[in-house]
Structures are given as structure tokens and as C-alpha cells.
Amino acid sequence: MAGTLYLVPTPIGNLGDISPRAKKTLAEADFIAAEDTRVSLKLLNHLELKKPLVSYYEHNKNESGPRIVERLLAGESCALVTDAGSPAISDPGEDLVALCAKAGVCVCAIPGPCAxxxxxxxxxxxxxxxxxxxxxxxxxxxxxxxxxxxxxxxxxxxxxxxxxxxxxxxxxxxxxxxxxxxxxxxxxxxxxxxxxxxxxxxxxxxxxxxxxxxxxxxxxxEGAAEASVEALTLEDAVSLALERIASGASKKDAVREVSRETGFPKNALYDAVLRMQNAD
Missing domain, CATH: 3.30.950.10 (Tetrapyrrole methylase, C-terminal domain)
Structure with a gap:
């Protein structure tokens, strides 16, 4: 039976933020895959844990990832950690999760620190x-x-x-x-x-x-302020789309952007733009 990949968040600055569940998961995992084994070793020492560490980071993920999956398929459990925060978020851990999903390996995320x-x-x-x-x-x-x-x-x-x-x-x-x-x-x-x-x-x-x-x-x-579109007509929206097309945007992109900004349905706007272009 295949093992489980655990995604274990680590503190983003304050060691007191490690949760009891995260510590328990690290303690029970067969091995730990770490972004930087030196950083993770400091955390393990703080938690008074001793575990085998393997390196998994951006520049070795193509070699290390399949090896980790092999061990998981053989029945071992692995805790994936980054230097700080939640694994697989803006992090090469996402590729390991994808490999596990493809191989049918269970992935379990432990809630915790996220910057x-x-x-x-x-x-x-x-x-x-x-x-x-x-x-x-x-x-x-x-x-x-x-x-x-x-x-x-x-x-x-x-x-x-x-x-x-x-x-x-x-x-x-x-x-x-x-x-x-x-x-x-x-x-x-x-x-x-x-x-x-x-x-x-x-x-x-x-x-x-x-x-x-x-x-x-x-x-x-801050996001963009919501545009006031009450006074806009479909003809106004068509004019906006045509201006963007004239500036170099593709018809598809121009219609999509103007539709999002004005609220006019994309298909209706596209047809209106097409009619206007054909009329010219």
C-alpha cells in the first residue's frame, strides 16, 4: 500500500507558530523532503526530532521528485517542508504534488503559517x-x-x-x-x-x-475601482473594443477585456464588433 505525502507548513519567522499537529506529522513521517536541509535541520533540532532528510528544491526537483514518489509507492510516508510557510504555494512542491496525484499517492495538507x-x-x-x-x-x-x-x-x-x-x-x-x-x-x-x-x-x-x-x-x-458602466451602451463598448484592436490587441483579447470591464456579454459584444468591421 502506498504511503502519504504530507504538506507541513513551517514558521515564517516565529518558531512558536509550529502547530502540535505539524510537529506530530514530522515526528511520524518516515523521511522529510526539505527545500534546504540545513534550514530544516535547525527546526528539527528546535523540536528535538531526528529524521532522515532528503533535498527537494527548484534545481533538483526533476531528479529528486521521482525518487520521492518511488519511496511513497513503496509504502513510506514523507513530510514535505519549505524554509518557511506552506509547501506547494509559489513553491516547487506543487510539482511533487502533481507527480503524486498522477501516481495515485495520497496527499494530505496540514494547515499552518502562510505569509x-x-x-x-x-x-x-x-x-x-x-x-x-x-x-x-x-x-x-x-x-x-x-x-x-x-x-x-x-x-x-x-x-x-x-x-x-x-x-x-x-x-x-x-x-x-x-x-x-x-x-x-x-x-x-x-x-x-x-x-x-x-x-x-x-x-x-x-x-x-x-x-x-x-x-x-x-x-x-488594492484592486482597480469598479468602473461605472450605467451610461455605456453596446455601441460604446464596441467602440472601446475597436480602439484596442486598432492599438494592436487581437479581437478575442479586446472583446474579453471590454466585456469584463463593461459587463456586456462577450458573445454579443464579439458579434457586434464583427458586424461593425464587416460594415466598414
Whole structure:
């Protein structure tokens, strides 16, 4: 009978946040797959546990993942941990979970620390609907396309960022969303020097131009304001779509974006755009 892969969250800063269930799972697992075995060994020493550790991270997942699945299929149980937070969230653990799902191996998630949810809850921004965007690409083109796709996003957005990249990220966010968009910058969450900065993008950019960022950041960005569409007609929506097509957008993308922004049904809008183009 196959074993189970347990996804075990680890503290994001405060060792007191490890749960009794997480500790019990680590203690009972046959082995632990760790993002960095040195970091995980410190946690195990704190918990007074001794367990076999195997390395599983971004640059060895293609080799290590199948070996872990083999052991699981042979009946062993494995606890997957990251350096901090919940495994498989913006983390190569998602690939191991996919391998297990394909192989029919049971996967069990243990609830626990998550930097994204912790930051969102203290951000002071709307929490009813949100989207997790993780780390932005370091590739300029991919980064710009990612942010462009979010310009009309109404949900609160969550990003992760390292301190040495924060200033460039704030500049790109300001360029994409404007200096008046609200943002909460959460650093060193659950640690001694935890800080939450609630300000606009323009204010954040100015602050971090004068002050060096320190620690890991979770950025909580306000979503776009709901557009007032009461006065818009279908003809207005068609005109908006045609303007975007003229600017280089595909017909499909232009119709999808305008439909989302105005509330007009996508199919009806597409047909109206097509009729207008054929009339010309």
C-alpha cells in the first residue's frame, strides 16, 4: 500500500507558530523532503526530532521528485517542508504534488503559517476577494505583460518580493497602476521587527528611494475601482473594443477585456464588433 505525502507548513519567522499537529506529522513521517536541509535541520533540532532528510528544491526537483514518489509507492510516508510557510504555494512542491496525484499517492495538507494570508489579514485592504500573484518575473518583457494583464483586476492582489528587488518592483507597479493606488508593504512578518506600511504606490516608491529595504516583503495591492458602466451602451463598448484592436490587441483579447470591464456579454459584444468591421 502506498504511503502519504504530507504538506507541513513551517514558521515564517516565529518558531512558536509550529502547530502540535505539524510537529506530530514530522515526528511520524518516515523521511522529510526539505527545500534546504540545513534550514530544516535547525527546526528539527528546535523540536528535538531526528529524521532522515532528503533535498527537494527548484534545481533538483526533476531528479529528486521521482525518487520521492518511488519511496511513497513503496509504502513510506514523507513530510514535505519549505524554509518557511506552506509547501506547494509559489513553491516547487506543487510539482511533487502533481507527480503524486498522477501516481495515485495520497496527499494530505496540514494547515499552518502562510505569509500571503497573514499579510492580507493585516493589510487594511479588502479581503473578500483576492488573487495571489507570487514573485514577478525578472524578465522585463514577461514582467510587463504580467502587470499589463492585471490593470483592470478588481480583486486585491498579493505579491512576494525580495528586498534587493523591491525598488524596481515598486517603480513597475507605479507605472502600471498609477501613484495613487493603495498598497500595504508587510515585512518580517511574525518576527521581532515586523512592520506594516500602508500607503500609496507613489508614497512607497518615494520612501524606498530614500530608505533601503530590509527583510522579505509581502505586497498587498488594492484592486482597480469598479468602473461605472450605467451610461455605456453596446455601441460604446464596441467602440472601446475597436480602439484596442486598432492599438494592436487581437479581437478575442479586446472583446474579453471590454466585456469584463463593461459587463456586456462577450458573445454579443464579439458579434457586434464583427458586424461593425464587416460594415466598414
Amino acid at each position: 500571503a494570508v497573514t499579510a492580507l489579514s493585516v493589510s487594511g485592504l479588502p479581503t473578500g476577494r483576492f488573487c495571489f500573484e507570487g514573485f514577478l518575473s525578472t524578465n522585463k518583457k514577461s514582467r510587463r505583460e504580467h502587470l499589463d494583464s492585471l490593470k483592470s483586476e478588481r480583486r486585491t492582489m498579493i505579491f512576494y518580493e525580495a528586498p534587493h528587488k523591491l525598488q524596481n518592483t515598486l517603480k513597475d507597479l507605479t507605472d502600471a497602476f498609477g501613484p495613487e493606488r493603495r498598497i500595504s508593504l508587510c515585512r518580517e512578518l511574525t518576527k521581532l521587527h515586523e512592520q506594516i506600511f500602508r500607503m500609496t504606490l507613489g508614497e512607497a516608491l518615494a520612501y524606498y528611494t530614500e530608505n533601503d529595504p530590509r527583510g522579505e516583503y509581502v505586497l498587498i495591492l
